[in-house]
Amino acid sequence: MRIAEELGLRVSPRLRVVALTGAGISLESGVPIFRGEGSMWEIPEARRLASRAGPPWNTRGTWEYYEWRRGLVSRCKPNPAHYALAEMEEYFEDFCLITQNVDGLHSRAGSRRVLELHGSMWRGRCLECGRVIELPETPLKALPPLCACGRPLRPDVVQFGEPIDPAVLSSALAACRSAELFLVVGTSAVVYPAAQMPLIAIESGARAVEINPNPTPLTPFMSLSIRGRAAESLPRLWKELLSSASA
Ligand code: NAD
Numbered sequence: 001m002r003i004a005e006e007l008g009l010r011v012s013p014r015l016r017v018v019a020l021t022g023a024g025i026s027l028e029s030g031v032p033i034f035r036g037e038g039s040m041w042e043i044p045e046a047r048r049l050a051s052r053a054g055p056p057w058n059t060r061g062t063w064e065y066y067e068w069r070r071g072l073v074s075r076c077k078p079n080p081a082h083y084a085l086a087e088m089e090e091y092f093e094d095f096c097l098i099t100q101n102v103d104g105l106h107s108r109a110g111s112r113r114v115l116e117l118h119g120s121m122w123r124g125r126c127l128e129c130g131r132v133i134e135l136p137e138t139p140l141k142a143l144p145p146l147c148a149c150g151r152p153l154r155p156d157v158v159q160f161g162e163p164i165d166p167a168v169l170s171s172a173l174a175a176c177r178s179a180e181l182f183l184v185v186g187t188s189a190v191v192y193p194a195a196q197m198p199l200i201a202i203e204s205g206a207r208a209v210e211i212n213p214n215p216t217p218l219t220p221f222m223s224l225s226i227r228g229r230a231a232e233s234l235p236r237l238w239k240e241l242l243s244s245a246s247a
Contacts, residue, residue: 017222024186082109
């Protein structure tokens with residue numbers, strides 16, 4: 001049976017679709033994940049640098065760690081899973097991409113509207129005046145980089161225990177409540193509030209599909225679980241949905 005049929009969905013540009021992505025979608029691009037096999041903590045340099053990063057996050061130590069990560073990501077390219085989501089945004093009239101990733105690979109793949117729950121490693125934020133500044137170049141000329149007001153910037157990344165930008169969060173939650181199809185790709189689903197989002201969508205009536213080589217706490221709630229790698233499974237799912245589309 002076709003997947004759309006199995007899910008009880010009629011695929012058309014009017015279907016309301018939300019995708020939530022996590023570090024797993026970028027693993028095949030070469031960006032290490034946070035937990036499990038292929039994690040950043042298997043790299044001694046990452047462990048050493050991360051141990052010197054910390055509050056107030058506008059320090060040289062923090063930026064040395066982020067410059068290491070930014071340098072790594074700058075050498076990576078988006079993979080077919082990132083591109084599939086960019087194509088979905090073009091096709092569906094009401095499509096929302098929510099990511100926990102801070103690597104910017106969705107935008108590099110052509111996604112135009114990305115709700116970055118945890119911010120971006122390609123921006124800095126001033127603790128003093130609140131300015132947010134794009135920092136696309138790596139390596140940076142000075143560590144820490146400075147704000148226009150002269151104070152050191154911190155990475156515009158939400159650290160554990162910090163609140164998510166309320167505007168980003170409320171847009172994401174509104175999309176979850178109106179989704180008809182919810183895709184969960186490459187997240188261990190242990191970081192909140194992201195982990196709650198698929199459940200909110202399911203409670204509101206969405207059909208949910210997970211793509212992950214490993215089971216997660218969300219797996220029992222899914223309409224369909226695809227045990228596979230994002231770069232292979234997501235384009236395949238997208239092709240399959242498109243082939244059952246009605247005009
Ligand atoms: P996580 O590291 O906790 O979990 C990664 C998940 O990806 C796991 O469930 C794993 O089974 C799955 N996975 C592994 N290979 C995969 C593949 N090829 N295809 C699909 N899935 C695969 O990541 P998380 O749930 O996103 O939470 C980690 C937190 O760390 C997030 O808050 C995020 O901001 C941050 N983080 C971001 C990046 C990034 O920007 N690329 C990288 C590491 C961590």
